[in-house]
Amino acid sequence: MYGMVHRAARELAILRHGESKWNAIAETAGVSEREFISAEVFTDAVTISIVSAVADADGSPIDRTLLELGRHWIDFAGRSAYSNVMSMAGDTLPDFCRNLDRMHTSIQATMPDAIMPSFEVEAQDEAGLTLIYRSQRTGLETFVQGLLEGLMERFKVEGTVARVDDSHPIRFRLTYKSA
């Protein structure tokens, strides 16, 4: 994965545990880097070992930390270099969700080594929407859950995000009062 994901993970770890603990976390993860460059590509194994080292430090299961990382990514992207892309993607939660796929497709030109996920709004009504998530990776469902919760927060929408049981492809149901 591109280094921007690791930057977000580093920031999350530092926010929670402080700069010096981050050094220990990175060491546990077995990475020599203490800072990451967005444009550099790391293997998924590196990404996973960082997340699990952060989880160790959090004292929680890795899925919990993935969820937090998802939520944190929205905040991180909204503040950082990606804030333009985030605001261009839409002014409302449904608009944004509809643009998620286009966002990743359009970014691919700049980040040719990315293995991009694909998103599709399957159904949408007053009460919510159903989002299909397709990926070449497995095990990132809680990360997506966190991302979507983060998006709800970003658009100040009250509601819930739930994985639709046993659906193939993977679906998330976003239920909200009003968007």
Added chain:
Amino acid sequence: MSPILSLSPDEISGLFPGYFRLNREGMIEAVGPVLTRRTRDSFIGRPFMSCVEVTRPRGISTFADLQTCRGQLIIRCPDAAGIVLKGVVLQRDDTIYICAGLSVDVSGQSSGSYRFEDFSMADSTLETFLAADLRRNLLIEAQELATSLTEARNRAEAADKAKSRFLADVSHEIRTPLNGIIGIADVMAHGELSSEQAGRLRLIRSSGRTLERLLNDLLDLAKLENNRLQLEPVRFDLIAEIRDTLGPVEALARVRGLDFIFNLESMSQDHVVADPIRLRQVLSNLGFNAVKFTQKGSISVSVARTGDKVEISITDTGPGLTDDAMSRLFGRFEQADNDVSKRYGGSGLGLTLSREFARLMGGDLTVSSSLGKGSRFTVTLPLPPAPPVMTAPASPPPRGTIRPTAGAGIRGLVVDDNPTNLEILRVMFDAFGIEIDFADGGRAGVEAWEKNRYNLILMDLQMPDMNGLDAVRMVRRLEAGWEPGEERTRILMVSADATEEAIAESLAAGADGHLAKPLRPESLFRAVWSLF
């Protein structure tokens, strides 16, 4: 009807987000989402030609011109935040379509005001636009990283400076009382002592000198760590220097019943340019180590030149070293608690420093050893031969204790703000029968000198009220106003700083000589005598 007109408005918007649909009269009937989002006053019902500026092709000023245009059209929309669109004119029956999309300036700043919907799904304007945005951000990110690295480096450097400063301060603080101990013990050694007292005094003196060496080693190490150790190369005769340095080692070896063999491969003179002080440090350290660990047998020194390279080896017939001990011998911070260093004594830094010095001089220090047979330390240095110095041979420095026949004729003044230093000097001068007065600061010193016209001043360099350099300058200025024929005051600057720079500065200020602390009776009186 042609197929394009059967597209739904949504479909047209997706392909040409900046489209205009006009009627036969050129009035706007519908517009794409880029335009709707950006105008407060609707375009609908207004004449197209009065709402936009056609910048390409040139010369399109009427609706009739537009209808005949077949090339690429560039239009600016002042009413829609000045956005620029690019497209073509399509006319079908009574309807005219300006099929256009955004033409964005990718160097622009206002990317946040665009939305994905503003970009055509059928071209790569959005990709281009995002690429520019993301690249800009990458640059910012790189700059931030560079800044934080610079800051971290600056912080580390500041910490390093503080550490060096601290070391310098502390060692200065230690040096002063230590000088007191060594100086007074040296003076006492010249007096009448019982053999028991003499033995105890020897212990005080040798302990004092060990402490002093340790202090110097630590300072050298600190300088090496901060890359602040500067070599001071001069031209000298290598063979004479080696003989001179190892003279005391040879003497000690013979006292211990060891053979001492010089193997110079028939080299008599060999002039080189290098730092003789550091070379001395390395050789005497290796020499004394060899003697220390050799119970019986010999110490042999060999010097060999191959081209520009000189190899100096010191071989002993001591116990030798295990591989493990050899690998740890030069480690910097390990010595203090491993037994190699305990056996090798001293500060335990001697070998570390020796290797560092050798490397600083562009060479190296290596060791080979076989257990039970002995060790060989080899210094290899790049020392191209240099032409000899053309000066008359200097008379050898006097050796042993100096006992002045009389202190008569010398009226001395010691200027120093530190009472310990004053006391040491008082004891030293007393021992040599020279009467001396004291002043505890630069200003007081100059005043006392004006009143009593001393012909010798020992001036400390660092004093709070007026430093030594300023005081010397003032003395010299005042002297310039004297009657011709008056006796000139001899001034010796006394300072812990014995660098060439410091010496040059003292001489430039008007001092006749520079004495390095710690003061020893021998060097003090040699310097004093040389002036009278």
